[in-house]
Amino acid sequence: MRQINEDERDALFAAWMEDRESAVPAPLGEWVERYPDCAGELISWAADAPVLNAAERRSPDAEAEQKAIASGLQTLARFLQPLDSLLGEARARGRSPKALAEEINISPTLLARLQQRLIAAGSIPDTLVAGLSSALGRSTSVIREYLARPAMLAQSASYKSDRVPQAASQESFLHAVLSAPDLTETQRQYWLDQGHAP
């Protein structure tokens, strides 16, 4: 059976709420029968409805609203703040580089190359940018802006040279996927399929 996605769940919730407010709402059993994949959610919505109805009739609490505004604006400011480091941001959210790589379905090596911006930003698929945005709690434009900056040197590297060290040249995402040694074959195939349409 096809999995229902978030967007369809939103539409279902809207339909459910609309029906519940109608003169003769359909019994919960009918909804569950029609949308068995969402049975758990439908039951939760039915159980939570009396609590929410009571909440909506409450008089506004100015102090709680001000606190909520402050909290929301703080979250928004952080969401839009420029990013200094993908891995640093992940650590600040309690995730190791390995955990972040797993969450966005790439390998640690590929993540390290993204961190150092060794992959041409224009070739990185939107799905990967969206995954990073979701995992790091930053907007896609902030992530794109980070990835579009010039390549950087590895922070842990040390150099002995008469010349100023230069970062390696950037490669395309597809090339990076093909050459990453620690990507699983499933991951490689997934990103090869995604990679052609950034």
Add this chain to the structure above:
Amino acid sequence: MNKLGTAMAVCAESSPLLRPLQKTGRYRETLVEQQIQSLLSCTAVEFRRRLRVKDRSADDYLREETLVYFLRERQHAGDTHAAGEIARLLVERSAGFLARNLTCWRQLAPHQVEDCLRDAQMRMIQDLFSEDAQCEFWEVRFWLCLKRRLLNCVARYNRTADNEIHPEPPPESAGAPGDWWETRLSDAAPTPHECAELGEALSLLSERERQVFVLYHAERWTQQEIAQQLQITDRTVRNILGRAEARLQQWRQTGVP
């Protein structure tokens, strides 16, 4: 047309000037389309003036769905500053709703309410800035999307709170119909006081207790039907029901959960 179809087909036809919704057969509300249309051809000064209108009943008050459209338009055009300004407005407008809907969950500790609020706001902000088709419904029904995100967050924190509850043994009368509750749960037009009382009482229960209680007393499912749907045994249903009734009874008699 089925119920799902009714909710999606909000407006008959979309204007060719607007960015169409990605989901086939889904349309924005007529008022939202009209607002977008008028803003697409207005000056920046007029746009800003309309953003500042705070009176919800005013004709030029912009609907939240309209704001989401322009937030995404600005974001897509690379104008992060303008997108941020619109997001700021949506954060301010939604704060009262979130605060009101969170304080009613009495099972949550104050720190959980704060965490839950932050999570719901983060989720909203991420969705508003997302270009993913899965976040499209925010342009169709803003408040319902927000409500669902909030319910998801509350459910997550409620489960954490549930783990901290040490249930008492259920009384033998588990599952016996309780007149007081059934009258209120089945009342199509309860008074504001009854509504508040019922909501407050149910918010004291754990997620599972509330589900079983509402399914039995409001939806009139049998204990066997509940057991089958929730994939638990009949005996567990009886136990949960008994515990929920005992807690509510105690609350009615003493005011203490």
